[in-house]
Amino acid sequence: MDCGPTCLQMIAEYYGQYYSLQTLREKSYLTRNGSSLKGISSAAKSIGFKTESVWMNWEQLIQNTHLPCIIHWDNNHFIVVYSIKSENKILVADPAFGKLTYNKDDFLKHWITDKKNNVGIVFQLKPTSKFYENKPDTRKDFPFKRLFKYLKPHKKYLCFLMTALTIGCFLNLSLPFLTQAIVDIGITTQENSIILIICIAQLMLIAGQLGNELFQSWLMLHMTQRISITFISDFLNKLMKLPIAFFDTKLTGDIMQRISDNNKIQKFLTSTLISSVFSFVTFTVFSIVIGRYSLKIFLFFLIGSSIYVIWILSFLKKCRVLNFREFREASSNQSNLVQLVTSMQEIKLNNCERGKRWEWENIQFKLYQINIKSLVIAQLQGAGGAFINQIKNVIISYLAATSVVKGEMTLGMMIAIQYVLGQLNTPLNQFLNFIKESQEAKISLERINEIYDKPDEEPVGVSKITNIPSCSNIIFQNVTFCYGNPEAEKALKNINLIIEAGKVTAIVGTSGSGKTTLLKLLLGFYHPTSGIVCIGEKSLTDYSEKYWRRCCGVVMQEGFIFSDSIAKNIGIIDEELDYDRLHYAARLANIDSFINSLPLGYETKIGSEGCGLSNGQKQRILIARAIYKNPNYIFLDEATNSLDTTNETIIMENLQKFYSGRTVVIVAHRLSTVRNADKIIVLHHGEIVEVGTHETLISHQGVYYQLIENQLELNKNV
Structure with missing residues (x-):
């Protein structure tokens, strides 16, 4: 969904200017369908680029294109082309997967949109003087403060936890020395009593470790649950403060994914981060122990561990790309399964069982290919890492054994070193896991911060009127409105209208004429692109949206x-x-x-x-x-379009009494719903074309007359 703004951000950075994704999203006027070339062009021009969108073939792309440029990819995505060095080396940056290299055949397969003419879409950008004169955004530091504020209320538990971790570290540290003592003192002196005492001490340490781990688990569970609830509660609280316009441009899946991101961050904060701190301390202490026994063994241990870490990290990029692909296909798989189950009636009516099943099988095949690649990489990573580890351990064992033979260390010291090496593998793996999860947590945190950075519908500190007039006219003065991009087609044009207090006003028109949009402006879901909506003498924006809606009884289509x-x-x-x-x-x-x-x-x-x-x-x-x-104000949007005639007649008669003394706006198609209105507004292509009562509009035989004629046999029923 954010591929367009991300591509624009990459090109802006290529020319030395930084703009946040949030800024570029707002300038691109994203919709539920994501980015559009028109939106990207609008954003690019606003920050100082000269833009051009053209159809090109391969030869034109090589010879005439100003790089870097943005291209349309797979008919539903945008990527950046940085350089074309040869037919087998096309360097691109994909917002989903990072920098990639394609050969000509693979590139054309994704880029060519018009197969008949063998051309694809290229969006070229050239910086102007305005681009360098504009003040760019300031890079924000990684927002750790927002994370750590959730730990502050649990300082006591954190102190207990760190104490328990420290005790656990010292208990672990004691075990290799006791093992050494059994061999070097107990066996050498052949004193059974000493061996028994040391073994009892080991048992006590193990029991202490077990109790300490149980205590740690209890603390972690208690703290994790509290932080998790607070974390997600704060996020939901922020979501509920956002304007409706935000939800109209976001898919449900996108919002749900961000809620899931909260769980990832909470896990990173309460589990991975704390465990990694403990692992770092353990690794440091045990490394010092090995260094105390033998500096030569310690240096070789560091070299071997470094090679192991480099080997594991070298696969991170490939794993990240495959994870993105798996996530995308898994989402398609889930959506496809839901569609299969919920649309079974239509599938059977149209005999398309085989085709729909093949669609599902095609997704499974793609998932299978991704899983095979993931398995190969995991096996190569695991086998290579294990091989490096084993070689390291064998060589260290050899060095320790030769040191025993030379008399440089005792047999007990050698066994203690073997124990320590075994203990060091765990913190090393936790360190690698920390790197992986910190990357995921950073991405998740950036996505969540996009929500927190959005302004509330009613910003804190902005004083708004909460005393809503119970009976005032609602006035539209030269109101024009369009969704998103101001250059897009206008949903409402130059609306001048008075909705009289205590009267029933009906709004009619064909589908797409702007009826529901006008109602959304009345409810404060959107603000006019130009013009003003007033309640009495005050602008609707001066009133608290929350208190205004408290006075409104609303039935929307959805x-x-x-x-x-x-x-x-x-x-x-x-x-x-x-x-x-x-x-x-x-x-x-x-x-x-x-x-x-x-x-x-x-x-x-x-x-x-x-x-x-x-x-x-x-x-x-x-x-x-x-x-x-x-309520004092009633807004009904096609409130009776699913009712049978009998129910509709009864309800409309009941509502006529309820309307008394209230300001009512009805959006409807049915004659029975609007004919008794005090005023009827006729919208056509976003403009008011007629105003009057049912009788006067019928006598004019204009747009309203045509609407009624299309609905009924006019001569018989009107």
Whole structure:
């Protein structure tokens, strides 16, 4: 999703200027579908690049392209081409996998979009003087402070844990000396009593180690759970403070992945980091012990360990690329399986079982290929590492044995060294694991910080009006709005409108005319690109969004039913339900008889984990939810489009009484829903084309008349 801004960031850095991904994302106007060339071009121009997007063939790419450039990859991705040294050496930077080298055939397979003309898309960028005059972003230090603040409340437990780790380190340190004592003192002097005493001491140390490890585990569990809850709770709290516009540009999977990133960071903070500190101390202490026994053995140990570390780390990049590919295919596999299960009715209706199964098998084949490559790399890494380790241990054993023969050390010292070598393998592996997990934690933390760096819907310290007028006109003054890029097609154009207080205003128009967009502006989900929306004499932006929505009863097209009881779904705003108001709302929404027919009545669980409801029943519960709030302002977006005629008639009659003294805005297609409105607004391609009552608009025989005529046989029913 962020491949476009990432490519632009890489090219900006190539020319010596740094811009954060957050800045470039905002300038690129990302949508749920990710980046677009138009958005990337807009961002590039804003920071001082001259841009050009062209179709090219291979020869033109080699001869005429200004490098580095951005190219469209696999029809759904963007990468940077840095250099083309030969037909077999094309250096690219992929936002997902890093720097890679392709040969001509592989490159063309991914790049060529138009197979017929054998051309692909190239996006060229050249810096202008403005690029160097602009002030770039300041690089942020790695945000450790945000992590460590979660450890501060647990200082006491951290002190206990570090004490336990230190005790454990000294207990481990004592064992090789006791082993040496058994051989050098007990066996040499042939004193059974000394051997017995040393063995008892060893047993006591082992028991102490066991108790210490249990204590450490308990502390870690206690601290981990608390930090985990706080960590994710803070993240969810931040998410809920973000404006709706953020969620409209993010896929659910992307947000869920960032929540999973919290778990990775929490694990790194509470497990990997602390264990690595202990491992570092253990490694240092045992290295000193080996150095005390023999400096020659210690130096060889360091050389062997360094070679082992270099060997393991040399595979990190390949593993990272394969992990990215596996993650992408695994996501496709999960989505495909969900689609297979949920769309079985359509699959059977269209007899496409074989094709859908082949789609799934194709994903499995790709996963199989990735897993085979991962297995080969893991085996090579593991076998090579084990071989290096064994050679190191054998040579150290040889050096120790020859030292015993020469009388430079005792047999007990040699056995102690062997014990220490065995103990050193664990901290060494933990160190390597720390490097891997720290990389993952850094990536996860960067992704999470993208959320924390976004401004809240109501920023802290900004004072907004919380006293919402109960009965005021809503006024649109020259309002123009477009989603994202200001250069994109406008969803609303020059809207001048007065929604009168205490009256019912209906908004009609064809699909895509801007009806729902206008409603979202009313609710403060978005702000106008130009113009102003006022409640009375004050701009809507002057009022607290939270308090404004508290005064609004809203039914949106995509209204959500929670996995909870019917009562809590209707009275969602209250912790303690007002059952009189609850039953009143259900009666007006004509859902009370259905609820009472259920065995558990209002306590029946509904939603994804409960009783299944028809679309009409869901809409009636959503209408009841809006009524329960007893709002001063009511906004309904196609609130009855799933209802049968009988239910709709009853509900509309009930609502007419409820509307009294309230400001109501209805977005609808059905004649029965809008004909009694005090004012009808007709939108067409984002513009107001007609305003009036049902009768006056019919008599004009304009756009509204055509809408009604398309819906009904006008001469018979109007």
